[in-house]
Amino acid sequence: MRDCTQDAIAYALREHARVGHLTDPERLAHALGVRVVPGARNSATHGPPSVITLRRDIYAPRQRFTMHHELSHILIQRAGLQDSIRAEVDDDDSAAHLEAVTNHIASLLVMPDAMIRAALALYGLTPETVLLVRDAGRVSLAAAMRRVIHAQERPSTAWLSVGTHVHDVASSDPYNRLTRYQRLPDARAALPDAALLALPGQARLLGVVGW
Template structure:
């Protein structure tokens, strides 16, 4: 998928929104899609983008839908996917690959390698890559997850109640309403995550981060924080990890968890 996306991007006149669909010769339509960010109609060669989304989100969605088109055009890759997965697992695999493809289209290898050399696979790297490439932090996160070496989980976290427009992400309405009714302090939760190929599991959306965790300390103090800690999975499992938590100016914490699985669970 990365190879398909990179080859496509190299042939584009640019990486601005108008140029991204040029290689497909597809019609680009901005419309109201409800809860969806975008869609690709291969029969009519049309890419639909939500007009309500932020410019950064529209750009990533466009690259994601272009990746759907590239995937549909590669019979070998499609055949391998259908051999390995079925049902919801197939749908999830396709969406993951299209996120990987979108990151490869928007973020050239030269920039990725430069940021990784300077900052390492860290929360600060997510922030720097987002600014340098003018993409959302979620786009930067997916790109770093595809490029970084070793078992690493990346996440974007915030307290419940932060407006989704500021985050570029959605939250679970039921979880938020439960906190409002109880009057409890709104927890810090995972809003989005990605993992390198060496990680066999993912960090689920809405996973709560304990109040004494470095992620919460970084959010509350406004200072980068890290050190040896753990990944707090929803199941209650705690996997030892070196945590790097970087608070940005949007009331989020951008996090990398470099796993230390040899030490086992806490």
């Protein structure tokens, strides 16, 4: 990972720890001294004063990740690393790179390491851990899958299948062969070491495997 990106992540994690790893975005914004107001577009400025504006059509408690994303922008700005992160890649890719780093930091604020460790302590690397993180972080199943998998030191893969096809995959395993839309009629036979859990509705199956 690039140095400035690493420095931004480390700064954000220190600030998050300083305020007790709050995950509720309203409380986190208050603890970080950031004012949140409705606006014509989503934006963030570290100021002073630090202000986040959110479009009125999405200004609701359910839009948790949007607020965490904008808070991440402010933390990057406070660290003085916004321009340095953009400079890590070519100009044509700089905006997308900054947004990717911001999204990564936002995922760490929504689902902090303490949450991941607690879930793993209860269930190990299993589908139940993914569901616990999803519910505790109030995030999508896709987001929880990725956060749990990329928190592992060992190569791991999580997937969601619907019927006989893979619907989504999150993997840190360079040898992973699962891909979206792949046919997987018998997950147990294909991945005998995987932990599997049937989910309600549409013959959904959540699987996790690590080596």
